[in-house]
Amino acid sequence: MARMTSETLVVDGGGAAQGQPVRPVTEVAVGVLVGRDGRFLLTSRPPGKVYAGYWEFPGGKLEAGETVEQALRRELQEELGISIGPAHPWRDTLVDYPHALVRLHFCKVFDWVGELQMREGQQHIWEHLPVGCEPVLPGAIPVLAWLTEEAAARD
Numbered sequence: 001m002a003r004m005t006s007e008t009l010v011v012d013g014g015g016a017a018q019g020q021p022v023r024p025v026t027e028v029a030v031g032v033l034v035g036r037d038g039r040f041l042l043t044s045r046p047p048g049k050v051y052a053g054y055w056e057f058p059g060g061k062l063e064a065g066e067t068v069e070q071a072l073r074r075e076l077q078e079e080l081g082i083s084i085g086p087a088h089p090w091r092d093t094l095v096d097y098p099h100a101l102v103r104l105h106f107c108k109v110f111d112w113v114g115e116l117q118m119r120e121g122q123q124h125i126w127e128h129l130p131v132g133c134e135p136v137l138p139g140a141i142p143v144l145a146w147l148t149e150e151a152a153a154r155d
């Protein structure tokens with residue numbers, strides 16, 4: 001279950017549900033890969049991770065000293081075996097989960113080279129709106145709303 005406070009999406013009670021209302025922010029780089037046909041890539045969270053099996057946009061946590069773009073480039077190479085072109089910063093959100101407080105830096109990516117490989121046992125799907133796969137990770141759901149708004153503005 002998710003609810004929106006002024007700036008934060010609180011999921012499953014957030015840190016307060018764990019008795020940890022104040023925590024450091026974990027920075028996360030996330031890629032919205034958009035193909036030439038307008039479809040975008042969703043991947044399922046690998047077994048063993050929190051929210052395993054939930055659909056999300058590929059990405060992961062920044063390592064020390066990395067920029068968002070560097071982290072995204074590394075994560076997509078590690079997880080999917082592709083080398084991305086430019087990462088275009090798009091939107092940022094703050095999500096308060098029981099396991100972590102995360103700031104998601106969503107970037108759009110239109111160019112990459114390499115064949116997709118699911119190196120972490122995840123599944124993938126090229127989706128269009130409205131998406132048919134479920135469950136979608138709560139922190140990824142706002143992206144679907146932004147993509148819907150963009151599509152409506154184009155029509």
Ligand SMILES: Nc1nc2c([nH]c(=O)n2[C@H]2C[C@H](O)[C@@H](COP(=O)(O)OP(=O)(O)OP(=O)(O)O)O2)c(=O)[nH]1
Binds near residue numbers: 057100
């Ligand atoms: N990749 C990704 N993460 C998301 C999305 N939405 C969302 O809330 N998150 C959250 C879930 C996690 O708390 C965090 C990403 O951390 P992660 O554990 O998947 O990252 P990682 O691959 O670096 O993990 P690890 O090295 O610790 O195994 O961001 C999304 O659309 N994509």
